[in-house]
Amino acid sequence: MVSENADDKSLDKYEKDLAKLGNFEVASCLVKLAEKNSTNSPVLNAGRGNPNWIQTVSRLAFCRLVEFGVQESRRTINGKDLAGYTEKEGMAKRLRSFLSDSPADLFLSKALDYGEVNLGFNGDEFAAELVNGVLGNDYPMPSRVLNCTQTVINHYLASILYAGHDVKKLIDTTQLFPTEGATAAIAYIFNSLKENHLIAPGDKIILNTPIFSPYMAIPQLNDYRLKTIDLKSIESDHWQLKAEAVEALNDSEVKALILVNPSNPGSVALSTPTLEALKDAVKKNPHLMVITDDVYSTFASEFRSVYNVIPYNTLLVYSYSKLYGVTGWRLGVLGINESNVFDELIANLPKRQKEEVDKRYAHDSMDPENMKFIDRIVADSRSIGLYHTAGLSTPQQIMEDLFSLAHLVNIAQGDKDYYIKEACDLVDARYASLNKALGIEDFNNSRNTKYYSLVDVYAIAEKHYGKEFSSWLATHFDRLDFLYKLASRYGVVLMDGVGFGSNRGIVRVSEANLPDAAYPQIGEKVRKLLKDYFEQWKEEK
Ligand SMILES: *Cc1c(COP(=O)(O)O)cnc(C)c1O
Numbered sequence: 001m002v003s004e005n006a007d008d009k010s011l012d013k014y015e016k017d018l019a020k021l022g023n024f025e026v027a028s029c030l031v032k033l034a035e036k037n038s039t040n041s042p043v044l045n046a047g048r049g050n051p052n053w054i055q056t057v058s059r060l061a062f063c064r065l066v067e068f069g070v071q072e073s074r075r076t077i078n079g080k081d082l083a084g085y086t087e088k089e090g091m092a093k094r095l096r097s098f099l100s101d102s103p104a105d106l107f108l109s110k111a112l113d114y115g116e117v118n119l120g121f122n123g124d125e126f127a128a129e130l131v132n133g134v135l136g137n138d139y140p141m142p143s144r145v146l147n148c149t150q151t152v153i154n155h156y157l158a159s160i161l162y163a164g165h166d167v168k169k170l171i172d173t174t175q176l177f178p179t180e181g182a183t184a185a186i187a188y189i190f191n192s193l194k195e196n197h198l199i200a201p202g203d204k205i206i207l208n209t210p211i212f213s214p215y216m217a218i219p220q221l222n223d224y225r226l227k228t229i230d231l232k233s234i235e236s237d238h239w240q241l242k243a244e245a246v247e248a249l250n251d252s253e254v255k256a257l258i259l260v261n262p263s264n265p266g267s268v269a270l271s272t273p274t275l276e277a278l279k280d281a282v283k284k285n286p287h288l289m290v291i292t293d294d295v296y297s298t299f300a301s302e303f304r305s306v307y308n309v310i311p312y313n314t315l316l317v318y319s320y321s322k323l324y325g326v327t328g329w330r331l332g333v334l335g336i337n338e339s340n341v342f343d344e345l346i347a348n349l350p351k352r353q354k355e356e357v358d359k360r361y362a363h364d365s366m367d368p369e370n371m372k373f374i375d376r377i378v379a380d381s382r383s384i385g386l387y388h389t390a391g392l393s394t395p396q397q398i399m400e401d402l403f404s405l406a407h408l409v410n411i412a413q414g415d416k417d418y419y420i421k422e423a424c425d426l427v428d429a430r431y432a433s434l435n436k437a438l439g440i441e442d443f444n445n446s447r448n449t450k451y452y453s454l455v456d457v458y459a460i461a462e463k464h465y466g467k468e469f470s471s472w473l474a475t476h477f478d479r480l481d482f483l484y485k486l487a488s489r490y491g492v493v494l495m496d497g498v499g500f501g502s503n504r505g506i507v508r509v510s511e512a513n514l515p516d517a518a519y520p521q522i523g524e525k526v527r528k529l530l531k532d533y534f535e536q537w538k539e540e541k
Contacts, residue, residue: 015478023213023499024048026480030494034487041491041525044518049264049452051512053426054325055419058402060104061111062134065398068098069135086132092116092123095131111405114412119151133398140391144378149397150176153333156404157318159411160297163304170311173338175374178392178400182295182319182332184381189291189315189334190218192377195360196346197353198255198289201225205256206248208233208241209501210454212264212293216501229254230501235454238445239266240274249281249288256289259306262296262449265500265508269300269447275309282313287341295319298420299427299449311337322451322512323423324403331400334377342373360384427451430511430519437523439463451511454497455526457482458505464527465534472537473530479504482529489532490525 018026027047034043070083072091077084092112099105115121129148132138140146145153154171162170179185193199201224207215208231219226231245249257257278262269270278282288290313292306297318307316320331336342347369349357354369361368364379364387371379382390391397410417431450435442438460462470478484479498482505486492497506509522 011484012478015480015484018480018484019478022217023495026483026499027493027495030483030487033484034491034493037487037491038489039491043491043493044514044522044525045493046509046511046514046518046522047493047495049322049510049512050327051322051325051423052514053423055323055403055406057104057107058324058399058406060102061108061402062395062399064099064104064108065130065134068095069131071098072131073135073137085137086128086135088124088128090124091131092127095127107406107409110409111402114405114409115148115152118408118412119148119155121148121151130398130401133394133401136393136395138394139389140394140397143387143389143391144375145176145178145391146394146397149178149401152401152404152408153178154335156407157316157333157335159407161294161303161305161316161318162308163302165304165308166311170308170337174311174316174335175338175372176333176335177374177378178397179332179334179381180330180392180396181321181327182293182317184330185317185319185332185334186214186218186293188377188381189317190224192373192380193256193289194224195380196342196357196373196376197349198342198345199224199226202227203255204229204251204253205258206231206245206254207258207501208239208245208260208263210239210263210265210497210506211258211501212260213499213501215258215260215293232501233263233266235266235456238271238443238447239263239268240271241277243277246274246277246281249278250284252285252287254285254288256291258291258293260293260295261306262294262300262303262447262451264296265452265454265495265497265502267296267299267449267452267454268443268445269297269303269449270306271447272304275304275306278306279309282310286313287345288313289341289345290314291317293317295322296449296451298323299424299451300447301424302446307335307337312339313341315340315342320400320403323420326399326403329396329399331396331403333400334374336372336374338372340373346373346376363387424450426516427511430514430516433516434509434511434519434523437520438526453509453511454502455494455507455509456505457507457526457530460526461530461533464530465537469534469537473533474505483507485532486525486529490529492522492525494522 072086073083099109115126126148158167158171204227206229233239297303307314316335321327358368361371365371378390379387427450458470495508
């Protein structure tokens with residue numbers, strides 16, 4: 001690496017090398033620069049979206065289930081550190097009498113009631129799935145998703161994503177595959193789309209940038225070589241899809257549309273007119289495959305998923321990472337409707353391709369022709385040969401249950417989930433204090449998650465120092481100069497908007513990962529750096 005001194009002559013080269021890296025890799029380099037910043041300022045890394053809070057009660061409940069599970073296991077074999085299998089018969093009753101009146105235990109007992117009363121589970125079946133799941137004493141079975149778990153997660157997704165539309169129908173018809181975070185879901189989806197010839201090199205897919213950068217990077221890889229068409233939503237439209245953009249979907253050569261909703265980094269959920277426009281778009285292009293990544297849904301107070309609007313065409317991706325502060329656990333899920341375009345497209349593949357894929361999945365199914373796309377994703381995720389040991393680890397699946405159940409129990413008691421409100425209030429306050437320090441207005445709208453801000457540095461420059469200065473700033477420096485100096489002088493790490501498909505001069509601030517007090521400071525330091533540039537401009541003039 002070249003010198004990291006801001007005034008070094010090799011700075012240009014360093015910034016050019018930096019610009020070749022992926023977005024998240026650039027941020028890692030900026031963190032290193034920030035650690036040695038020239039003003040000895042505290043490092044404020046608002047680059048990553050990792051939250052700095054956790055949900056407590058489900059974690060504690062998980063531990064209690066482990067304790068109970070060990071006690072249960074000793075009923076069959078009671079060695080020193082060795083115990084046997086659990087027995088299902090009577091387990092719910094024994095679990096209930098094990099529970100005390102601590103908050104975690106009270107939650108567990110409400111969750112058991114919820115399962116039996118609201119979800120219609122047999123008490124022992126449900127208790128045994130939870131207890132054996134946390135003990136991890138058996139391979140995930142069925143491999144795609146545990147039985148009660150699918151119902152629990154479906155009720156959770158219905159509550160947070162469907163805005164009251166078609167709830168029962170979709171709960172009954174949505175098939176789920178819990179995965180190692182949304183990260184794994186995304187990787188699995190692209191791979192299985194390719195293996196099943198649903199996407200091929202040269203195919204057109206559409207993205208709505210600015211978007212989570214992996215969605216820009218993956219299609220370009222040699223593995224896929226897709227042609228991406230960028231719909232480019234913009235801030236003045238509040239990141240909605242433009243009419244021309246929706247028009248672009250009306251082309252049978254466009255195979256897939258990839259959405260992040262609410263968007264990252266735009267952070268605003270799609271509006272009702274946009275959802276309606278997408279509904280019309282699939283009428284005109286009925287074989288369009290839509291992938292929607294809804295990981296930020298709970299941060300918008302008004303939200304309806306594209307999956308809810310066009311379930312036949314849509315593959316849903318969700319992650320617990322952000323809301324519950326569980327990025328280390330790796331908890332995601334993908335969902336597809338029983339009746340869906342992916343299966344239809346596979347059934348209609350040309351003969352030669354169909355024979356090829358039938359042969360591939362014959363290893364895992366006696367009736368490969370009718371193997372659902374979602375089950376193909378499970379098989380592909382373990383390279384076909386390891387289908388019998390596929391599936392997300394059972395402790396992870398139960399952790400997903402426990403977060404889902406905490407939400408379901410909360411809304412059964414009041415009409416709002418107070419935990420979701422606490423998390424939203426946290427990011428909202430940070431968003432407001434950042435904007436105040438930057439001197440920009442809040443966008444207060446029920447669809448704005450406020451999880452990230454996209455800050456237009458040139459616009460702030462123009463507002464405070466005039467247009468001539470801001471044009472100079474925009475044209476005299478490398479793309480990453482501002483972020484480089486912000487890190488190396490003032491210890492503040494932000495992410496470059498260009499990496500997400502935004503215009504130059506736009507930077508992303510995460511409202512998730514720093515203490516509240518950091519946000520006014522970030523605003524001040526951005527302003528300070530702009531002042532430094534302004535001084536330089538005056539001198540050069
Ligand atoms: C954070 C994030 C993910 C990753 O989710 P994990 O479950 O932690 O893998 C996926 N998509 C978007 C849009 C994200 O912001």
